[in-house]
Amino acid sequence: MLLDDLMPTTAAFAAATGWKIESRGACKGDLCVPLPDGAYREERVDVAVVAERLGMAVVPAESGGLWAVGPESFSGRALSTVAAPDLELQTFDGQPFSLSSLRGTRMVLVAWAPY
């Protein structure tokens, strides 16, 4: 996930990471991780605070003004919840495709690459 602002809106943070910032904490699916005071204010997320709590690495680009935030690692596993993330993908003909548009059906998501 790339950010050009370490105080993004809660909506932008949720869209990029799948973690919604709520009064209960940072939530994904049924899982909520309590957050310390100051983690968010006025609909904006303090990425440094939330990232530390969730075990997300924050790596700055040398050029400045750009950061990459890694996925959560606090659980020690790649998945911290079974709730599937809502990927926004692109079809071969360039159309947007949301994984959640298939909600209600069983799906096998196959990862392959031609390299």
Next chain:
Amino acid sequence: MAHQVDAAFGVVNIPNAVWIDENFDIVRPAEPAWPAPRATGVRSPLLDSDQARLAAIAGQATKIVSWTADEYGDAVRDWARNGAASHYVLPADDVLARSGRRDGNGSAAAAHFALAQHFERDGRHDRALPHFRAAHRLAPENWTYKRQAWSLTGPEGPLKRFWQGPQDGQEWEYDSDWLADIESSGAETYYRPTQL
């Protein structure tokens, strides 16, 4: 475009698949997935290549273990028929436990990989390179990070995706390559051992 399924699901090699049920819950995490049972009696023509590297790559490829290939298709069909009653559906705790390890280094590797892709798309390979190298160092078990970077260099042509390493007379920008890695780690570890 950018890789997303590593950070989202823990996909570290291909082919991999994730099963997601009607409730949008993962019922099998990322694991090697196969379109058909293992082929028998098929000999790769690359084994006879007059280029030593390609022949060596083909030799290693024959040793890669396709753990569940013979039963994978049947498992998918069973789930399609039986849904939650399929015995291939895993309990939530098993889904999480099988989803692969991720620590702070793994998260940092994903962040570096995201920056590398960003700069590479922007035509700034010089800026992408240190981030690719950092991702490789922090998550050496992640073949996605390595194969993506390696495939951006090397010989042009239809065999480029297999080469993934140095060419005679040219400097190689990375600390390892496909053949060197698989020879040192063992082809049997190329896919994480799995069971259905």
